[in-house]
Amino acid sequence: MKLYKIKKSNIDRNGRGLYATKNIKANTKIIEYVGNIITKKQTENSDKFDNSKPIYLFNLNKRYDLDGLVSWNTARLINHSCSNNAEYEGTGLKIWVVSNREIKKGEEITCDYGFGYDSDYKQFPCKCQSTNCCGYIVRTESRWRINKKFKKIRRINI
Ligand SMILES: [Zn+2]
Numbered sequence: 698m699k700l701y702k703i704k705k706s707n708i709d710r711n712g713r714g715l716y717a718t719k720n721i722k723a724n725t726k727i728i729e730y731v732g733n734i735i736t737k738k739q740t741e742n743s744d745k746f747d748n749s750k751p752i753y754l755f756n757l758n759k760r761y762d763l764d765g766l767v768s769w770n771t772a773r774l775i776n777h778s779c780s781n782n783a784e785y786e787g788t789g790l791k792i793w794v795v796s797n798r799e800i801k802k803g804e805e806i807t808c809d810y811g812f813g814y815d816s817d818y819k820q821f822p823c824k825c826q827s828t829n830c831c832g833y834i835v836r837t838e839s840r841w842r843i844n845k846k847f848k849k850i851r852r853i854n855i
Pocket residue numbers: 778779780823824825826827829830831832833
């Protein structure tokens with residue numbers, strides 16, 4: 698039995714997500730993130746990654762990227778959450794989605810998409826509704842920058 702099933706997402710209202718079909722222990726490999734292995738050069742020369750859907754592109758090593766924007770990659774349906782319960786873990790040229798805590802049956806499986814902080818982050822609003830949500834899909838290490846920015850804006854408004 699698979700550990701996940703596809704269902705309409707609570708986070709991405711227009712899309713789907715993956716949900717746990719049973720309780721999943723921490724550090725469990727849930728699903729492999731598959732795709733086409735392409736060279737960095739192919740990534741650079743392809744229009745496919747011009748900002749539109751960079752979330753499906755993974756850096757494997759110095760030479761290769763993984764393009765997960767393919768129909769047979771079910772893991773691409775996993776949504777981002779600022780309180781993610783799973784993570785992408787790379788081993789060699791493989792990427793697995795691994796739980797980082799216990800996930801209860803029926804819970805949506807979520808990852809941290811890990812976007813860096815740059816001027817484009819506003820393209821990707823986050824709707825995860827967790828208490829520590831910073832409003833945008835930005836990796837944990839960069840979120841403080843946005844929080845700081847919000848604080849500044851709030852202060853100006855007062
Ligand atoms: Zn969020």
